[in-house]
Amino acid sequence: MPRTVHIIGAGLAGLSAAVRLIERGVRVQVHEATAQAGGRCRSYHDLTIGMTIDNGNHLLLSGNRAALSYLGAIGARHHLIGPGSATLPFIDLANGKRWTLRANDGLLPWWILDSKRRVPGTSPLSYLSLLSLLRAKSGATVGETMTCQGTLYDRLIEPFLLAALNVEPPQGSAALASAVVVETLFSGGRNYHPLIARDGLSTAFVEPGVEFINGHGGSVSFGRQLRAVSFDGDRASALDFGDDTIALGPADAAVLAVPPWTASALLPGITVPTAFRAIVNAHFKIEPAAALPPITGAIGGTVEWLFAFPGRLSVTISAADRLIEVPREELAAKIWREVAQIAGIADALPPWQIVRERRATFAATPEQDARRPGAATAWANVALAGDWTATGLPATIEGAIRSGQRAAQIATDQD
Numbered sequence: 001m002p003r004t005v006h007i008i009g010a011g012l013a014g015l016s017a018a019v020r021l022i023e024r025g026v027r028v029q030v031h032e033a034t035a036q037a038g039g040r041c042r043s044y045h046d047l048t049i050g051m052t053i054d055n056g057n058h059l060l061l062s063g064n065r066a067a068l069s070y071l072g073a074i075g076a077r078h079h080l081i082g083p084g085s086a087t088l089p090f091i092d093l094a095n096g097k098r099w100t101l102r103a104n105d106g107l108l109p110w111w112i113l114d115s116k117r118r119v120p121g122t123s124p125l126s127y128l129s130l131l132s133l134l135r136a137k138s139g140a141t142v143g144e145t146m147t148c149q150g151t152l153y154d155r156l157i158e159p160f161l162l163a164a165l166n167v168e169p170p171q172g173s174a175a176l177a178s179a180v181v182v183e184t185l186f187s188g189g190r191n192y193h194p195l196i197a198r199d200g201l202s203t204a205f206v207e208p209g210v211e212f213i214n215g216h217g218g219s220v221s222f223g224r225q226l227r228a229v230s231f232d233g234d235r236a237s238a239l240d241f242g243d244d245t246i247a248l249g250p251a252d253a254a255v256l257a258v259p260p261w262t263a264s265a266l267l268p269g270i271t272v273p274t275a276f277r278a279i280v281n282a283h284f285k286i287e288p289a290a291a292l293p294p295i296t297g298a299i300g301g302t303v304e305w306l307f308a309f310p311g312r313l314s315v316t317i318s319a320a321d322r323l324i325e326v327p328r329e330e331l332a333a334k335i336w337r338e339v340a341q342i343a344g345i346a347d348a349l350p351p352w353q354i355v356r357e358r359r360a361t362f363a364a365t366p367e368q369d370a371r372r373p374g375a376a377t378a379w380a381n382v383a384l385a386g387d388w389t390a391t392g393l394p395a396t397i398e399g400a401i402r403s404g405q406r407a408a409q410i411a412t413d414q415d
């Protein structure tokens with residue numbers, strides 16, 4: 001019997017595990033509980049504004065090497081677009097001041113010596129404050145590790161870490177912040193060119209992934225919620241989907257690429273993150289001016305990032321638990337005022353949609369980071385994947401894809 005690896009969950013962790021296994025010649029079957037793939041990184045047709053939008057705007061950086069290798073494998077790398085350089089315009093909504101960060105590509109960050117390229121009001125020496133993250137004590141927060149105030153913090157470090165960690169940076173894990181900074185800001189500008197999926201997340205990350213799996217002898221089935229796992233000694237012996245049960249042969253394996261609360265219900269005794277943070281997105285149906293950059297950072301208001309897509313302006317607000325109970329109309333009007341300021345628009349509120357993902361990511365605090373399990377489990381033929389597993393990164397596309405690739409490695413190491 002050829003061996004089969006069953007992958008539970010068709011988010012990016014599950015899809016990337018499947019793609020990696022196929023590349024290694026392993027037969028895969030992906031089982032997804034809902035009617036669509038992509039999990040927290042997907043597009044959908046929104047009836048209110050009558051267009052296809054993403055559940056949340058997703059920003060990648062050119063140093064997200066696993067994400068780019070996954071896109072390369074499924075032939076979808078061209079769907080990510082960006083300025084082709086580490087260039088990021090910002091606005092301070094409190095005083096209207098604008099600036100553009102322009103980092104050089106090389107490892108030596110000479111851009112911080114140039115007052116026209118670095119953050120205004122900062123000195124080159126102030127950038128050394130980031131070095132303290134490299135010496136972070138185990139279990140320390142960012143707030144315990146570096147000074148969380150000053151112009152550089154307000155205008156660059158806070159927006160960057162807030163987006164990466166999805167917790168207020170002072171509470172965030174210094175180890176996770178350090179990992180992100182090392183792979184991007186400390187690796188030369190070529191590793192932090194901003195990238196977005198201009199035609200939508202599903203077009204870039206999901207549909208080509210599913211096509212790749214189906215086109216290489218694998219399968220992706222929907223409406224397949226794993227309800228229970230049976231065990232026999234140190235192996236999983238069967239997967240129960242309610243209407244049918246799959247018996248696992250001696251060479252078969254399972255990768256659980258499901259959310260942490262589902263994994264802990266399915267696998268006895270595993271420790272998982274238990275605290276989460278929201279992300280709020282606002283979408284406005286309006287054609288952006290051609291001159292508006294694809295991504296603009298904002299400080300001093302509610303909006304944090306403004307994305308310009310064809311026919312739409314979209315906003316991301318991280319660690320947004322404070323906005324969950326705000327009435328939708330109030331929130332849309334408040335956000336629109338800021339969007340109009342950033343984009344220089346005088347129009348009244350256009351058709352809009354607010355998407356609030358309550359459990360967008362686990363809270364990247366030291367306590368929650370310590371609860372993340374590795375990919376290997378107590379069962380020889382079961383591996384875990386997901387952005388919440390111990391990837392060493394916060395909950396990001398890059399972390400999710402690395403986790404899938406790591407789980408695929410564990411599943412093939414059994415051979």
Ligand SMILES: Cc1cc2nc3c(=O)[nH]c(=O)nc-3n(C[C@H](O)[C@H](O)[C@H](O)COP(=O)(O)OP(=O)(O)OC[C@H]3O[C@@H](n4cnc5c(N)ncnc54)[C@H](O)[C@@H]3O)c2cc1C
Pocket residue numbers: 008009010011012013014031032033034036037038039040041055056057058059060224225226227257258259262279280281357359360361385386387388395396397398400
């Ligand atoms: C609003 C928002 C904005 C974000 N912005 C960014 C960003 O800018 N940059 C970035 O890098 N990351 C961002 N992220 C994070 C990124 O989306 C996630 O890290 C990534 O999508 C997680 O993928 P995953 O496969 O680990 O988990 P998920 O996407 O949660 O996938 C889990 C899958 O398992 C399925 N499932 C659950 N239970 C079962 C079961 N019992 N049986 C079968 N299937 C099951 C689910 O339906 C789902 O499809 C954002 C997330 C959100 C929500």
